[in-house]
Amino acid sequence: MSHGKTREEKNCLNCGHTVEERFCPHCGQENTEPRQPFYFLFTHFIEDFTHYDGQFWKTIKYLLFYPGKLTKEYLSGKRQLYVAPVKLYIFISFLTFFIPTLFPQSENPDEENAEKHSVQKEKENKKIQAAQISDSIKNQIIRESGADSTIVKSISKLDKIEEVLSKKEIIDTDRDQFAILGATNMKQYDSMSVKGGKNYNTLRPFAKKIFHLQDRGLKRKEIVGRFVDTFIHTFPKALFVYLPIFAFFLWLFHSKKKWWYFDHGIFTLHYFSFILLSSLIFILFGHLVKMIPDYKIFQTIFRLFYVVLFFYTSAYFFIAHHRVYESSKRKSILKGSILFIINCIGLLFMLMILSYISFIMMH
Structure with a gap:
């Protein structure tokens, strides 16, 4: 099979020997034009x-x-x-x-959509549960808002409602992060490793890399x-x-x-x-x-x-x-x-x- 147009000159461009046919008998290079499409x-x-x-x-x-x-x-x-x-x-x-x-990298779009739908549904369920907890605390505030109850006490109850809601949001965000031996960042890992054993020292390079990437928003x-x-x-x-x-x-x-x-x-x-x-x-x-x-x-x-x-x-x-x-x-x-x-x-x-x-x- 031809690799290109044969040169009219009979000298090999590689070794300089004479080329009678298509290939040089000395080095074996094909005697074709050096410039090609x-x-x-x-x-x-x-x-x-x-x-x-x-x-x-x-x-x-x-x-x-x-x-x-x-x-x-x-x-x-x-x-x-x-x-x-x-x-x-x-x-x-x-x-x-x-x-x-x-x-395509995505092997099964239906499964990905189903997973997203499941995560979204779980978040909605958590919001409903948080609302139910909030309602129960509000009812408790109403019951306690008699002569023996103060405004300060009612405000503290409302603060508990916000605390419960914030914890639910933290649970949702933690689904997208790694937790190594219970720690979600390097500061927690270092503090826990003081009381921990060899496992913390062994996993430290992995924890450092993962937490570094998570701190970058990954x-x-x-x-x-x-x-x-x-x-x-x-x-x-x-x-x-x-x-x-x-x-x-x-x-x-x-x-x-x-x-x-x-x-x-x-x-x-x-x-x-x-x-x-x-x-x-x-x-x-x-x-x-x-x-x-x-x-x-x-x-x-x-x-x-x-x-x-x-x-x-x-x-x-x-x-x-x-x-x-x-x-x-x-x-x-x-x-x-x-x-x-x-x-x-x-x-x-x-x-x-x-x-x-x-x-x-x-x-």
Whole structure:
């Protein structure tokens, strides 16, 4: 597939060697005009993944439906037929975290409206209860406004009415704020921590961040939304850092003479590329389910698809591990199970660290 108009000159702009055909025989650069239309930036990017006899689609087919084969092909030296592992991982990672942002953020407007209606109704009920309390106090004032009652006493009763009403308003506003160990601001938290235990010291960074955001006027939903956004933007970087760690686990459980750390890195890149791609498929089908009519037959089909995809994703690692490392089934299952558990624990630990970092970085 052409990337642009071929130059009439026969000298390579990259290395200076003579170019008889379209590509330089010395460095491999395409001998095209250096200036191209603006849309060339996008078409060139797409063509890099789809030209050369369907290089990209062949890579995706092997990645999805032939566990471990793509890694074996790459390690055996067949590398021009497929997309490079790092390039493949970065591209799939980009799609996985970019495509979901194209869908509407509000998943169910009816539920949001119902929630707002419920909150509004609860506020109205509280106002009615406050009015009833006010009426009861007024009646009490009337009964006491005889010879033994004074105006000052009546005014104190009226002050109690306003106090009750103000407390009801405070309850309403507290629905939109976080309370940590009973404290709603940092001053209360510090005073309570004097008599408290280790829990106050442990939760102090979280309390300081939350109360700081609430002092700026942010409500509970806004704080949660900012945390989720920070977490999503940080997750791809954290996952990329985790890749060499998982490759190290593979290196520990296999022969150091037969398998190099590089080999485990290739297996890890392909495996996590599949995990990201299957996650994207889950997300896309989730949005697709919301768009189709709510018929039982469709719901049954999609639920069955989810179950099959879940079990296939879980079994993918064991199949790929057995094919790549060519060990016996028993050893492969044993090592695969241990590595699978270690990977789950490692990912969970990474998510805990990422959640903490995302919370602290939130602003």
